[in-house]
Amino acid sequence: MKGVSRLWISVIILFSFLSAILLTPTFMGDRLPSWWGKVFSSKGMSLGLDLEGGIFLLLGVETEEGVEQEMLILEEALISKFREGRILVKNSSISDGTLAVGLFPGADMERALQIARDDFEEMAYIDSEGFLIRLSIKPSYVAELEKNSIERVQNIIENRVQDFGLVEPSIQKSGDDRILVQVPGASKKDRQRIVNLIKKTAVLEFKIVKATGLSRENLLASVEAETESQIRGKGFSIHQGDTGSENEKFFLTERLASVTGEYISDARITFDNYGNPAVGFTFRGDGANKFGKLTEDNIGERLAIVLDGVIKSAPTIQDKITYQGTITGTFTTEEAKDLALILRSGSLPVPVRVEQERTVGPSLGQDSIEKGRFSMIVGSILVLVFMVFFYRLQGVIANAALVLNILFIMGFLSAFGVTLTLPGIAGLVLTLGMAVDGNIIIFERIKEELVAGKSAVHSIEMGYARSVWTILDANVTTLLTALILFWLGTGPVKGFAATLSIGIVSTVFSNLIVARVFTNMMYRDKKLTEVSI
Amino acid sequence: MRIIGKLNYDFVEKMGGAMRISIALAVISIVSLVYHQGPNWGVEFTGGTEIHIKLGKSLEPDVLKGALAESGFPSESVQRFGLPGDNEHLIQFAPELATFDQIGDFQKKLEDLFAESEDFEGASIQRIDYIGPRVGKELITKALLSILIACVGILAYLVFRFEFGFAVGAVIALIHDTLITVGAISIADKEFTLAIVAALLTVIGYSVNDTIVIFDRIRENMGNFPEKGFRQLVNEGISQTLSRTLLTAITVFIVLLPLFFLGGSVIHDFAFTLMVGVVIGTYSSIFVASAFVVYWRKRKAAG
Numbered sequence: 001m002k003g004v005s006r007l008w009i010s011v012i013i014l015f016s017f018l019s020a021i022l023l024t025p026t027f028m029g030d031r032l033p034s035w036w037g038k039v040f041s042s043k044g045m046s047l048g049l050d051l052e053g054g055i056f057l058l059l060g061v062e063t064e065e066g067v068e069q070e071m072l073i074l075e076e077a078l079i080s081k082f083r084e085g086r087i088l089v090k091n092s093s094i095s096d097g098t099l100a101v102g103l104f105p106g107a108d109m110e111r112a113l114q115i116a117r118d119d120f121e122e123m124a125y126i127d128s129e130g131f132l133i134r135l136s137i138k139p140s141y142v143a144e145l146e147k148n149s150i151e152r153v154q155n156i157i158e159n160r161v162q163d164f165g166l167v168e169p170s171i172q173k174s175g176d177d178r179i180l181v182q183v184p185g186a187s188k189k190d191r192q193r194i195v196n197l198i199k200k201t202a203v204l205e206f207k208i209v210k211a212t213g214l215s216r217e218n219l220l221a222s223v224e225a226e227t228e229s230q231i232r233g234k235g236f237s238i239h240q241g242d243t244g245s246e247n248e249k250f251f252l253t254e255r256l257a258s259v260t261g262e263y264i265s266d267a268r269i270t271f272d273n274y275g276n277p278a279v280g281f282t283f284r285g286d287g288a289n290k291f292g293k294l295t296e297d298n299i300g301e302r303l304a305i306v307l308d309g310v311i312k313s314a315p316t317i318q319d320k321i322t323y324q325g326t327i328t329g330t331f332t333t334e335e336a337k338d339l340a341l342i343l344r345s346g347s348l349p350v351p352v353r354v355e356q357e358r359t360v361g362p363s364l365g366q367d368s369i370e371k372g373r374f375s376m377i378v379g380s381i382l383v384l385v386f387m388v389f390f391y392r393l394q395g396v397i398a399n400a401a402l403v404l405n406i407l408f409i410m411g412f413l414s415a416f417g418v419t420l421t422l423p424g425i426a427g428l429v430l431t432l433g434m435a436v437d438g439n440i441i442i443f444e445r446i447k448e449e450l451v452a453g454k455s456a457v458h459s460i461e462m463g464y465a466r467s468v469w470t471i472l473d474a475n476v477t478t479l480l481t482a483l484i485l486f487w488l489g490t491g492p493v494k495g496f497a498a499t500l501s502i503g504i505v506s507t508v509f510s511n512l513i514v515a516r517v518f519t520n521m522m523y524r525d526k527k528l529t530e531v532s533i
Numbered sequence: 534m535r536i537i538g539k540l541n542y543d544f545v546e547k548m549g550g551a552m553r554i555s556i557a558l559a560v561i562s563i564v565s566l567v568y569h570q571g572p573n574w575g576v577e578f579t580g581g582t583e584i585h586i587k588l589g590k591s592l593e594p595d596v597l598k599g600a601l602a603e604s605g606f607p608s609e610s611v612q613r614f615g616l617p618g619d620n621e622h623l624i625q626f627a628p629e630l631a632t633f634d635q636i637g638d639f640q641k642k643l644e645d646l647f648a649e650s651e652d653f654e655g656a657s658i659q660r661i662d663y664i665g666p667r668v669g670k671e672l673i674t675k676a677l678l679s680i681l682i683a684c685v686g687i688l689a690y691l692v693f694r695f696e697f698g699f700a701v702g703a704v705i706a707l708i709h710d711t712l713i714t715v716g717a718i719s720i721a722d723k724e725f726t727l728a729i730v731a732a733l734l735t736v737i738g739y740s741v742n743d744t745i746v747i748f749d750r751i752r753e754n755m756g757n758f759p760e761k762g763f764r765q766l767v768n769e770g771i772s773q774t775l776s777r778t779l780l781t782a783i784t785v786f787i788v789l790l791p792l793f794f795l796g797g798s799v800i801h802d803f804a805f806t807l808m809v810g811v812v813i814g815t816y817s818s819i820f821v822a823s824a825f826v827v828y829w830r831k832r833k834a835a836g
Contacts, residue, residue, distance in 0.1 A: 050799070058668065060667070188640065191637070192640075195637070353633075354633045354663065354665065355664075356663060356664050356665060357636070357661065357662065357663040358660070358663075359662075360660045361659050364585070368797050368799060368800075371795055371796050371797035371800070372796065372800070374795055375791035375795040375800075376791075378791035378795060379787070379788035379790075379791045379792070382788065383784055386784060386787060390780065422799055422800065423731060423803065425800075426796065426804070429788050429791070430735065430785070430789070430807065432788050433786075433787065433788035433789065434784075436781075437742070437777075437781040437784070437785075440777050441746060444774075444777045466753075469749065470749040474741075474743075474746055476690060477738060478741070478742050480686045480687060481683045481734045481735070481737055482735075482738065484679050484682050484683050485734050488678060489675075489727075490672070492727075493727050493728065493730070493731045496728075497731070500735065
């Protein structure tokens with residue numbers, strides 16, 4: 001019998017040792033001795049949401065809206081530049097990233113173009129036709145805007161979810177324009193609150209009320225306008241009211257708010273004079289100045305508090321207000337608390353929409369873990385018994401290699417930080433069944449050689465030597481499909497693919513090296529005449 | 534112990550009969566797919582909302598569906614999930630009936646229903662899945678793409694390692710396996726989910742693995758005994774690897790059994806797919822992949 005390779009023995013011992021260290025926190029859980037964390041990592045394998053329970057939300061960021069908002073700002077800026085330059089604007093419109101500003105006939109087009117170029121050359125292509133000036137926003141500028149808004153959205157959502165106070169929420173970018181929010185351990189009761197927390201754009205504006213009415217049409221007629229865009233041109237906008245008053249379904253206000261929620265430095269739950277929950281807020285210094293001026297100039301007028309386009313309340317201004325304010329309305333305590341949290345975190349620059357949700361109750365997760373563990377134990381026992389029954393002593397060797405194989409696979413999974421999912425557990429169980437395939441191929445070959453009358457030593461040598469390529473060929477293709485799954489899969493399926501891929505690599509190692517080394521060790525000192533197979 | 538001793542069986546002779554079986558199975562699969570109007574796509578692919586509930590006692594899906602409709606939310610379908618004793622059901626809502634913002638209401642109404650009606654004593658919501666239309670489309674594309682890429686990748690590797698005819702034989706076998714396994718899922722009226730796609734890809738991997746072991750032997754014999762006829766080489770290759778083919782199928786099958794019976798509802802269909810796939814994959818390595826190689830050689834020899 002060929003000697004035992006010291007190199008391989010060392011590698012096997014090293015791998016076993018490393019895997020054992022990596023896996024100890026997973027198996028010991030809370031019973032881990034305190035010194036462990038100082039020497040090794042005390043973080044166990046992380047469980048997927050399907051095992052732990054919780055909420056998974058994939059958010060699409062409506063970056064197009066960010067571009068639209070940018071166009072509105074651009075429109076405002078250009079028109080005010082023209083006004084400064086005493087160029088009269090007849091009308092303006094925005095569509096598909098193009099702003100078209102019409103001037104009165106006879107306008108000095110040369111100068112108008114120059115004004116536009118001076119300030120907006122970098123962000124837009126500028127041309128003119130007759131008395132129309134067109135600004136088309138540049139794709140590179142759009143890309144930058146979108147990238148910015150996604151980053152800001154991610155930051156704000158991170159603040160909001162973390163403020164909510166559940167352990168270890170994770171907020172990641174997913175693909176180019178999506179954000180993945182995972183909140184493990186969130187209960188079904190928390191679901192709606194978390195969704196509201198994340199989805200709320202929370203743009204807070206303070207605007208002076210010009211008129212109120214029962215319908216949009218009433219209000220349009222009151223300023224002699226026919227469409228919303230005409231009313232915008234006149235510097236007004238119409239908002240729906242949610243103030244609890246039957247007579248005031250719609251409000252006409254000035255179009256642009258002079259004070260917004262971005263100046264808020266703090267917000268908290270408070271109660272109004274009737275003991276109903278409300279949200280109190282505090283302005284930063286610059287905001288306080290602006291708010292002071294707004295309220296001072298408009299004493300006796302009504303101030304609309306607009307949240308995401310809807311008017312929450314419209315109190316009459318009694319006196320100048322600077323730092324402090326209160327939003328009253330029809331809130332529950334929870335809603336007021338959450339709104340305060342959202343105002344503290346700031347408003348989303350663009351809205352988000354939920355593309356995918358998965359909420360798993362903790363009982364289903366727990367149930368899955370227990371059943372997964374149980375079927376794994378049963379599966380292991382069946383395979384181990386089967387191998388000993390069919391291959392006697394060689395079967396024992398294959399089993400020893402299989403046990404180490406499972407240890408390595410789980411060690412690798414921990415080392416790579418792979419999240420264990422339910423299909424991942426299934427993949428692990430499946431790997432158990434497939435892992436002995438290599439051993440079977442080798443053992444059957446050894447038997448054939450023995451039947452052909454070859455010596456014991458020669459049969460073992462040939463059994464291994466002739467099976468190497470078969471095993472490699474067979475596993476490369478399986479690895480290929482597993483990697484494709486990993487590449488294209490999402491969520492739990494990715495976990496399955498990761499388990500399978502790592503399982504295949506470790507299995508080939510255990511079939512060709514570990515089992516071989518064990519065989520050699522077992523027969524090292526004996527003159528081998530018979531193989532127990 | 535040997536389960537199969539020295540064997541002298543003419544597999545090639547049986548391949549004609551096997552082909553009829555394969556064609557019959559394929560036709561049955563296609564008929565079932567046409568009858569059911571394609572696979573029973575899970576909510577991940579169609580978009581919409583799926584709520585997984587566990588009941589305190591057994592209830593017919595139709596009764597459940599009626600109760601839901603009565604309390605004001607018509608569901609697209611109600612299906613049993615897992616083993617019969619689990620009393621678990623999947624309720625699906627069409628995308629147009631369940632926008633994301635409505636899910637909160639559904640949840641509340643369902644919980645009210647559970648609290649009020651005796652039929653629903655001890656019932657609870659286990660899982661809520663919502664898939665927006667965009668994600669659904671992306672997932673379908675990705676699923677089909679992954680199966681396609683797997684086939685092409687395997688073909689490429691096999692062409693590199695074996696003769697062309699062998700590679701084509703293996704790919705025909707895996708298409709055969711995928712079709713019949715999908716057919717079995719359709720006949721059993723199981724939902725076609727992402728997990729099922731993962732199981733199908735695993736079946737593909739297993740089937741090719743099995744085929745390669747046989748091909749490897751045939752090729753080795755071709756080198757060692759060039760004087761023998763190809764038909765005899767194929768028969769011997771299959772015979773020599775037969776005990777391995779069966780033993781491996783058995784070990785895989787015995788780990789799938791506990792997953793199928795004990796793994797819980799979510800894993801149940803996944804294990805079902807693999808069990809069907811392992812049986813078909815084992816059969817096809819011998820009677821489809823090897824059969825094609827024999828046919829291909831014959832044609833090549835005939836010029």
